[in-house]
Amino acid sequence: MKISVISVGKVRQHFILEGEQEYLKRLRGTPLAISLVELGLDAPESMPASEVQEREALELLKKLDSFDYVIALDERGKQPSSKDFARHLEKQLQASVKSLGFVIGGAFGLSEKIRQRANYVLSLSELTLPHQLTRLVLVEQIYRAHTIMRGISYHK
Numbered sequence: 001m002k003i004s005v006i007s008v009g010k011v012r013q014h015f016i017l018e019g020e021q022e023y024l025k026r027l028r029g030t031p032l033a034i035s036l037v038e039l040g041l042d043a044p045e046s047m048p049a050s051e052v053q054e055r056e057a058l059e060l061l062k063k064l065d066s067f068d069y070v071i072a073l074d075e076r077g078k079q080p081s082s083k084d085f086a087r088h089l090e091k092q093l094q095a096s097v098k099s100l101g102f103v104i105g106g107a108f109g110l111s112e113k114i115r116q117r118a119n120y121v122l123s124l125s126e127l128t129l130p131h132q133l134t135r136l137v138l139v140e141q142i143y144r145a146h147t148i149m150r151g152i153s154y155h156k
């Protein structure tokens with residue numbers, strides 16, 4: 001299964017990039033190998049949040065195919081345990097989903113268009129996380145799901 005993590009904004013913090021690379025390296029050669037897609041969108045500070053969200057939604061939707069299983073990261077989404085998240089991913093693998101896209105919005109979150117396109121809406125926490133850190137936590141959780149599915153003791 002092809003997995004893409006599509007996020008608004010570029011990650012510049014070295015500690016986040018290093019953490020992501022560690023988990024991506026661990027996932028190489030597994031059914032959960034990930035590609036990271038960054039949309040470097042800048043909006044004038046005077047632009048209203050709703051316009052920024054809509055502009056980002058148009059660009060995010062361009063990166064998704066009609067057959068993609070889409071998981072949108074949104075604070076209003078479901079908050080599964082790591083084991084439940086692993087079961088959800090495993091279910092998609094068993095259903096022969098070919099392409100899975102995780103979508104992370106910018107500073108103002110995701111537009112309703114993205115939430116409607118999503119097959120599943122996920123919240124990683126009730127805490128507010130910057131989108132760069134959200135991406136690192138997501139990549140770690142995908143790795144954790146892999147270890148749970150394979151019975152590797154990392155997840156404990």
